[in-house]
Amino acid sequence: MCDLNIFLVGPMGAGKSTIGRLLSQELKLEFVDSDREIEKRAGADIPWIFDVEGEAGFRDREEGVIEALSLRKDVVLSTGGGAVLRPENRSVLQANGTVVYLETSVEQQLDRTSRDKNRPLLQTENPRAVLEELMSIRHPLYLDTADIVVVTDKRHPKTVVTEIIRQLKAKSPLEVE
Numbered sequence: 001m002c003d004l005n006i007f008l009v010g011p012m013g014a015g016k017s018t019i020g021r022l023l024s025q026e027l028k029l030e031f032v033d034s035d036r037e038i039e040k041r042a043g044a045d046i047p048w049i050f051d052v053e054g055e056a057g058f059r060d061r062e063e064g065v066i067e068a069l070s071l072r073k074d075v076v077l078s079t080g081g082g083a084v085l086r087p088e089n090r091s092v093l094q095a096n097g098t099v100v101y102l103e104t105s106v107e108q109q110l111d112r113t114s115r116d117k118n119r120p121l122l123q124t125e126n127p128r129a130v131l132e133e134l135m136s137i138r139h140p141l142y143l144d145t146a147d148i149v150v151v152t153d154k155r156h157p158k159t160v161v162t163e164i165i166r167q168l169k170a171k172s173p174l175e176v177e
């Protein structure tokens with residue numbers, strides 16, 4: 001395998017962080033998560049960054065981290081759900097690896113994100129309305145950025161990983177062993 005980069009995009013609760021780690025283990029690639037890298041560089045967690053710097057401050061940090069991480073070699077990068085918003089991010093992701101969209105229904109997003117409080121955009125009275133609104137804006141951007149689309153609804157993470165690898169092999173048989 002040479003210079004294989006896989007970038008996971010998709011909405012909150014799609015399973016990008018979970019699936020990314022599993023996929024990296026399966027393909028023996030390094031695993032990086034842009035949200036964790038943002039937190040590491042800031043020395044603060046995401047809720048703090050949103051609180052103090054606003055969403056715009058977070059997006060600026062995210063852009064720097066996505067550029068840096070996408071230029072690495074042989075990584076699986078799990079991005080945050082809003083990474084596709086900036087055209088600069090879409091460009092670097094498309095230029096430097098295979099982009100996988102983990103597609104998920106709002107219903108599953110709600111189910112998977114209801115237990116933790118670390119997503120500032122969902123700390124609201126009506127997370128369903130927020131997720132629907134975000135999906136209407138972002139779904140076309142995910143589709144536009146991705147080389148591969150994998151549905152994750154009601155699928156075990158291991159099944160999702162198997163399906164990603166199947167589609168990667170179908171696309172570039174020589175790169176994925």
Ligand SMILES: Nc1ncnc2c1ncn2[C@@H]1O[C@H](COP(=O)(O)OP(=O)(O)O)[C@@H](O)[C@H]1O
Nearest residue numbers: 011012013014015016017018112152155156157
């Ligand atoms: N395919 C799946 N089936 C069931 N639960 C999942 C699946 N993928 C992720 N999860 C769970 O959903 C939650 C959110 O997953 P996470 O990987 O953080 O998503 P993302 O990074 O896309 O926001 C976690 O508790 C995780 O264990």
Ligand SMILES: O=C(O)C1=C[C@@H](OP(=O)(O)O)[C@@H](O)[C@H](O)C1
Nearest residue numbers: 011012013035080081082119120
């Ligand atoms: O959708 C978004 O705008 C966000 C998604 C989060 O990442 P996950 O998609 O990994 O939850 C995180 O980057 C931040 O809370 C903003």
Ligand SMILES: [Mg+2]
Nearest residue numbers: 016017035079
């Ligand atoms: Mg994540």
